[in-house]
Amino acid sequence: MDVHLTIHGRQGLAGQIYRQLRAGVMDGRLAPGQRLPSTRELALQLGVSRKTTLDVFERLIAEGYLRSRAGDGTFVADAMTRLAPPPPMPATSPAAGSIWARLEDALPMTPADTPPAYDFVGGVTDKSLFPFDQWRRCVSHALRVQARGRGTYRDPAGEQELRQAVASYLAFSRAVVSHWHEVVITQGAQQALDLLTKVSVRPGEVVAMEDPGYPPARIIFAALGAQVVPVPVDEEGLVVDALPANARMVYVTPSHQFPLGMPMSLERRLALLEWAQRHGALVVEDDYDGEFRFEGRPMESLKSLDTAGVVAYVGTFSKTIFPELRVGYVIPPAPLGSALRRAKQVGDWHSCTMTQAALAKFMLDGYFAKHLRRMHKEYAARRAALLEHLRGDLAPWLTPLPCAVGIHLVAAIRAPQDESDMIRRAAAESVGLYGMAGMFVSQAPRPGLLFGYGGIGVTAIHAGLARLASALAGRRQDAA
Ligand SMILES: Cc1ncc(COP(=O)(O)O)c(C=O)c1O
Incomplete structure (x- = not known):
């Protein structure tokens, strides 16, 4: 593997290499057990003599930072005590005044390392219970597809096959009708919320959301400078009459209110759509786990009731597959489509094409269903x-x-x-x-x-x- 070291001038070469490698081991950038390049490779990479790198490795081995295994290579020692993490940033640091320094702990629902029994x-x-064998086949397929590609940036809205698979899945399973062109693939629902806020809310403007509500949504809205206004929910969902008149965006979880669980009643859905149309606001429908219905008949999604074009429908594979996949999608109202694609492109060009190709295959071959x-x-x-x-x-x-x-x-x-x-x-x-x-x-x-x-x-x-x-x-x- 490559180790990135920087050499300044031609003086004290051994000392420069020694200090950087030692610092890498001490602060954990070089992980215990990690294999280092050979002294020959490192000498070539840095343009120094082999003797210089040999001397450095010998010294680091003698001091216990590295260990060598005859005929196998040189590795970072296993039992290194790490340096303490750097102290918190002083109040005068550049980040201290930014909104990010004041945000509450971003995503509080991360499970503990050692969970209770x-x-x-x-x-x-x-x-x-996930079919990893089938997934492996889909990933191999994606690798083959990728090997044929041109090695360039792709469509920010995502790979066509996955967008088609998502559009047809939504039409059949969630009664959300869309053309695949309208689907934008994101890094989970969280990025969909990020992009929607960026393209439709200016800093200082109001985003209304359910109270109680989904903390990561509240945090992303606040991080982007929105004024987040909590709106109460009752047994029928969001209390539409309590919405602030100046809300630019309203975030709701109508299938399964997060966290309380009740669906938004049809009456409220219609009232919310009417309200949004009257106030020129965007409604974000987060349908994060509506796939799993155990009783009763599904209620129409806001998106399918939306005749005025005010709803952005957001979905995710975090509940149906697993959250590490980081794949979600959004179907915005048509006029927001191109701004959303631009925001996605400016943020990260596009989502990983290999994951997208594998997931498309997983869906189109029927494994997902x-x-x-x-x-x-x-x-x-x-x-x-x-x-x-x-x-x-x-x-x-x-x-x-x-x-x-x-x-x-x-x-x-x-x-x-x-x-x-x-x-x-x-x-x-x-x-x-x-x-x-x-x-x-x-x-x-x-x-x-x-x-x-x-x-x-x-x-x-x-x-x-x-x-x-x-x-x-x-x-x-x-x-x-
Ligand atoms: C309300 C809500 N929305 C969205 C998500 C999923 O977010 P993501 O797709 O970013 O993993 C969750 C996951 O717990 C959720 O509870």
């Missing part, structure tokens, strides 16, 4: 197991909120239990539970827990919740 974290899917059917069945069983406990042995403490869609659901905590106390009690039983407090902005938080079941199987759901119920019951008996 029974973890109900949201935002994860079950990779153990098959995977969705399998996951639907699996998640239905997990949801049923979860509800069995919430309505059974956990009923004295928790009440599930109505929710027919998705891979998480919320349970309200019955008074006088307190959210953080419940989470602490659960953690003591190795059960990972997650609260709702951080998702409310202007409304008083209603105590509740968000149960993700994308990453926990039926057996673990039963075992974890039975443990939790008996621990809570034990405490009740102690108190009696």
